[in-house]
Amino acid sequence: MVLAEPDRVVEAYSVNKIPVAVAVLDKIDRGELTLDQRVEVTEDIVVDDTDGIFGLDGAYPSSVTLGHTLATMLTVSDNTCVRLCGLVCPARELNEILRSKGFEHTQVDPVENPNRFFLGKTTPRETHTLLQKLVAGELLSEESTTYLLTVLRSLTAFTDGFRLRLTSPERLRVATKAGWFADGRNEAGVGFSQDGVPQATYALFASGTFTGGEAVDEDFGATHPAVQARAELGRVVLDAVAAVPTQRTSANRYPAPEYRPSNGG
Numbered sequence: 001m002v003l004a005e006p007d008r009v010v011e012a013y014s015v016n017k018i019p020v021a022v023a024v025l026d027k028i029d030r031g032e033l034t035l036d037q038r039v040e041v042t043e044d045i046v047v048d049d050t051d052g053i054f055g056l057d058g059a060y061p062s063s064v065t066l067g068h069t070l071a072t073m074l075t076v077s078d079n080t081c082v083r084l085c086g087l088v089c090p091a092r093e094l095n096e097i098l099r100s101k102g103f104e105h106t107q108v109d110p111v112e113n114p115n116r117f118f119l120g121k122t123t124p125r126e127t128h129t130l131l132q133k134l135v136a137g138e139l140l141s142e143e144s145t146t147y148l149l150t151v152l153r154s155l156t157a158f159t160d161g162f163r164l165r166l167t168s169p170e171r172l173r174v175a176t177k178a179g180w181f182a183d184g185r186n187e188a189g190v191g192f193s194q195d196g197v198p199q200a201t202y203a204l205f206a207s208g209t210f211t212g213g214e215a216v217d218e219d220f221g222a223t224h225p226a227v228q229a230r231a232e233l234g235r236v237v238l239d240a241v242a243a244v245p246t247q248r249t250s251a252n253r254y255p256a257p258e259y260r261p262s263n264g265g
Helices: 013-029 066-074 080-088 091-100 124-135 142-152 225-242
Strands: 038-041 062-065 107-110 117-122 174-181 184-192 198-206
Touching (some): 013 066, 013 080, 013 124, 013 174, 038 080, 066 142, 080 091, 080 117, 117 124, 124 142, 124 184, 124 198, 142 174
Antiparallel strands (some): 038 062, 107 117
């Protein structure tokens, strides 16, 4: 769903971690990289913020696989992983890959260091189209598509917005990525039927003055009015998806894993 101003160029923030992952996976599909390839984590590459987990470690240098890097970037949204992706897919190459796939506005912002970048911009329509092409199998190999959608549906991925009012099994039917910074509160994803058919795509980018004024400026959680609205929408959309028969829908199916909690051991 693209509700308003679909072609407005907006700051994507961490929603653009999906196209970053698409570019890295594209290189994997072409045999230039592998998921089990290791990248070096040095102290200077770790982003010192409160949104990730690499900054909590304190034990560097170390190394991590590209698979772990992508999974951590897309679930807990660790910004150190953006820099790790830049080591294997520099900013200019990343943008060229996205342009070659038809995304002229979904681009990262290069900086002086060719291996680093800000997450850049997109339009709601391009993000929507990217997700639709992803689930249609038009962006990546079947293996990479399944990998990416599995990560985006993980229960450790963002739950404050679209998935807030869903049960754990229902959350596994929604692939989602949120992004927030300054006054922006963004989220985009795909809702699936119980048998794994993609049936609803959303690209929601909100910024500006919200109800509550200055009181919500530093609120990046589920209590922010834009995020509360997404929670309402998520419940409505998934209920609508559940009511739609899937017999005549696309043959592309990505069944969610069964929810299996663990108690360690």
